[in-house]
Amino acid sequence: MEFNKSFFLTHPSSVQILIFGALITSLWLAEGLILAIPVRKKWRHTFTNMLFIVTALPVQLFMTMFVLLEAAWINRNHIGLLNRLPWHQSILVKYVAGFIILDFCEYLYHVIMHKVGVLWKFHLVHHTDQKLDVSTTVREHPGETLIRMCFLMLWIAITGASFELLLLRQTIQTVSNITSHTQFRLSDGIDKWVGLIFITPNIHHVHHHYQLPYTDCNYGDVLSVWDRLFGTYGKLKPDDTVFGIDTHPDKNVCRSFVKVLQIPFASKRT
Template sequence: MVSFWAVKHHWGLLFLFPHPGSFVVRYLIGFALLDFCEYLYHVIMHKIKPLWSFHLVHHSDLELDVSTTVREHPVETFLRMCFLIIWVFLLGASFGVLLLRQTIQTIANITSHTQFKLPHKANNIISWIFITPNLHHVHHHYQLPFTDRNYGYVLSIWDRLFNTYYNDLPATEVTFGIDTHMDKNANTNFWRIIKLPFLKKLK
């Protein structure tokens, strides 16, 4: 609804630029800006302590797999949607751009939360443009400063621009989870996970 309203009223950052005639270019610009907003959202969830308490539910998974993609506290799901509405409103993103963005992000999220790893050389090449599973595995390493690296969802340019890119942690040294919550029994109990943001420490 927000997207349709913004497009109808020519509202948002995307309408301030003289759009190139190419349909593809317009979609690429919109996609890139939405991707930057998601990078910003991810940084905010890590850096603001009350928000991090909900986001750490995602990071507390000790075995990274496809299910980790949807391991998200309901409060964060609500916050994510609120932020997305704000981004769409500020940018004036069309439904088509939003659909493209969400489809590619979903595929990227599923892929990056698998145990699949690219060969070293392939990863070094592809990671110049995209967030690879290798890069996201670093982000899920259980200790700082690695959890504050590789915030990107699809494009790696934002991490490179804002000095949060890291690609030098060998896969054999990655331990999934978060160092303050490494109790396997607690991390696999649904109700304990739901209550996690409201507890000082898992016992």
């Protein structure tokens, strides 16, 4: 047990990649088997999305070094909101309150990526997938990966999040992001209750609808409460949900890794 804990804390990137790889592979296979999707058809779609790992992962790993160094320095010097709160060393403040605050930060980040034109050009790459499945999780432009990690460093500076909190947060966030992109949906009864607090596939599918105002709703990362609090929560029937983005309807572009990478440098949001 001690070895496992030590490995988990000293090899955070390796642990995240293992969790990410195992979960996304399992759900990808489950989608194909349970939904009876031909492997060749599913693989063609997945291959394009998986190519984004080649460009985004190096950026992610490179920036992670700076994130960890920043978190260590900030906590050595007791900087940030969490280090100023009463009982800041208690589990309730350090992990529970810290997790909630970071989740709000991610909600805010997502809103900013949609509302600021130059940032939206990179984020819309994620929305160009016209057939949402678990592989859509990795469809991120390397430019957005860099932006996302820079925002994370900003959140760490503001909150004073510790390494342990970041590891906990990232692990839960990974599971949430992967499961919210899967083709599986919860029953309406289960989703009604689970969705009061957490982002579910049912909720996130609405965010990937190709037209406004649905594209600009359900920004939540792990918790859905922020959308309900700030009026960005939206509902849409599954049969009415069409994936993609209306500013880039060309299937030949959206299915091409190279052409999608070029979108931020040639597109405008209308």
